[in-house]
Each structure stands twice: as structure tokens, then as C-alpha cells.
Amino acid sequence: ILNVEQSPQSLHVQEGDSTNFTCSFPSSNFYALHWYRWETAKSPEALFVMTLNGDEKKKGRISATLNTKEGYSYLYIKGSQPEDSATYLCAPTIRSDKLIFGTGTRLQVFP
Amino acid sequence: DTAVSQTPKYLVTQMGNDKSIKCEQNLGHDTMYWYKQDSKKFLKIMFSYNNKELIINETVPNRFSPKSPDKAHLNLHINSLELGDSAVYFCASSRGRSSYNEQFFGPGTRLTVL
Numbered sequence: 018i019l020n021v022e023q024s025p026q027s028l029h030v031q032e033g034d035s036t037n038f039t040c041s042f043p044s045s046n047f048y049a050l051h052w053y054r055w056e057t058a059k060s061p062e063a064l065f066v067m068t069l070n071g072d073e074k075k076k077g078r079i080s081a082t083l084n085t086k087e088g089y090s091y092l093y094i095k096g097s098q099p100e101d102s103a104t105y106l107c108a109p110t111i112r113s114d115k116l117i118f119g120t121g122t123r124l125q126v127f128p
Numbered sequence: 129d130t131a132v133s134q135t136p137k138y139l140v141t142q143m144g145n146d147k148s149i150k151c152e153q154n155l156g157h158d159t160m161y162w163y164k165q166d167s168k169k170f171l172k173i174m175f176s177y178n179n180k181e182l183i184i185n186e187t188v189p190n191r192f193s194p195k196s197p198d199k200a201h202l203n204l205h206i207n208s209l210e211l212g213d214s215a216v217y218f219c220a221s222s223r224g225r226s227s228y229n230e231q232f233f234g235p236g237t238r239l240t241v242l
Contacts, residue, residue: 049227060132060218061171063230106171110227114159115184118171 021119023107029125030097037093038122040107044088048110052081052092055121056103064092064105097126131155132234134219140240141209148205149237151219157232159183159225160202162194165216165236177202178225206239214241 022041030036040050049068053061065074070085078095094101104123108116132153141147153160161184162174175194176184182194191207206213216236222229 051227051230060233060235061231063232066228066230068228112227114176114225114227115173116227116231117173120168120170 021107021109021117023105023119023122025122026120027123027125029127032098032126032128034097034126035093035095036097036124037091038105038124040090040092040109040119042088042090042107042109042117044085046111047085047088048112050083050090050110051108051116052090053106053108053118054103055106061106092122094124097124099126099128102126132219132221132232134217134234134237136237137235138238138240140242142242143209143211145209146205146207147209147239148203149217149219149239150201150203151234152201153219153221153232153234154200155221155223155232157221157223158199159222159229160196160199161220161222161231162202162204163218163220163233164188165218167215171218175202175204176225183225209239209241211241214239 052064055061067083072083081092083090104121106121108118135150159178161176163171177196180196193205196202218236219234220231222231
């Protein structure tokens with residue numbers, strides 16, 4: 018069983034603050050790592066798919082890094098806005114076609 | 129245009145009944161999935177089909193049977209519903225079966241078994 022840990026479980030920040038969260042996973046048999054953004058009452062939406070050690074990806078104010086040797090990925094949000102409020106899920110893979118989702122980090126940004 | 133759609137959105141039914149949830153994607157993807165969001169909010173893979181062929185079949189009761197009439201549709205049939213089947217079920221699709229492909233999720237079906 019792949020143990021995926023995301024921390025913190027929840028986070029409350031003020032508008033304009035920058036924030037980051039962590040996804041930890043076993044580094045053996047790594048294929049890819051996905052980050053998804055899941056707003057309340059909506060569906061998860063893909064942010065990034067990362068495959069190589071040292072990968073860095075960016076989409077607007079959101080960026081992510083990947084360390085496959087030590088088994089972690091960071092997601093950063095610069096200058097958080099209320100519309101960034103969502104649960105952020107990471108999902109590494111234990112084989113080439115199956116994602117294992119973490120429980121997510123729930124972010125709330127207050128105006 | 130909805131990329132991945134599911135019907136119904138809500139389903140309330142009695143224990144022991146048989147019900148189906150339908151999923152359709154108009155993205156031209158080859159691979160489709162069913163996930164269950166459990167009581168702890170985990171998204172857990174149940175099944176995956178690639179070009180109508182079953183490729184992932186997790187340890188779920190055999191009361192759950194997926195059916196893929198074509199690669200744009202993946203339906204989930206559940207026999208003899210039990211209280212513990214109450215959950216939100218999400219359908220998803222991806223361009224191919226490789227985990228390098230991002231997945232696109234449907235809006236979810238909230239199943240309540242009374």
C-alpha cells in the first residue's frame with residue numbers, strides 16, 4: 018500500500034500571503050506525481066503532472082517542485098487570493114497507470 | 129460543453145435495490161475511471177477501462193460491475209445496495225492509460241442508501 022501524506026491538513030491564510038504545502042510518498046517505483054485542485058461542490062481539476070526529479074512547474078501564481086529521491090513534492094501559492102480557497106490533492110503512482118490520492122490540504126484564504 | 133458528465137447527480141435509494149450510474153466523456157479519451165470518495169474524503173480508484181478493456185479492478189465487492197459499451201462511456205452498476213455503499217462516486221477520463229496523463233473528473237454522483 019502506498020502511503021501518501023499531505024501536510025498540513027488545513028491552512029488558513031490572509032489574502033496576499035504566500036503559502037506552501039507538502040506531499041510525501043515512498044520514493045521507490047515512482048512513475049509520476051499529480052497535483053489537483055478541488056473546490057467545494059466542484060470536481061478535482063489537474064494542476065500539474067510531474068515526472069522527473071528536480072521538476073519545477075508553474076501555472077500563474079501556483080508552482081510545484083518534485084524530489085523523487087527523497088519522496089516529496091511542494092506546492093507553492095504566491096500572493097494567495099480568496100479564489101485559491103480549495104483542497105489541494107497530490108497523487109503519486111505506484112505503477113504506470115494507477116494514481117493514489119492523498120487526503121489533501123484544505124486551504125482557506127480570508128479577504 | 130461538459131467534458132465528463134455523470135447522471136444522475138444525486139441518487140437516493142433503498143437497501144437491496146439495484147442501480148446504475150452513467151458516465152460519458154466527449155474529450156476523445158481512451159481511458160476512463162471510477163473513483164469512490166469514502167467517508168474520510170479519500171478518492172479511491174475502483175475500476176479503469178482503456179478502449180473498452182478493463183485494466184484496473186481494485187478490491188471492490190462483486191456487486192459493483194462496470195460496463196463500457198464504447199470508449200466514451202463507462203457505466204457503473206451496483207446490485208443489492210448496502211448502507212455502506214453511500215458515498216460520492218466520481219468518473220474520470222484521460223487521454224491514455226499512462227499515469228503521465230492528467231485525469232479529467234466528472235461532477236460526481238452522491239449515492240445515499242437508506
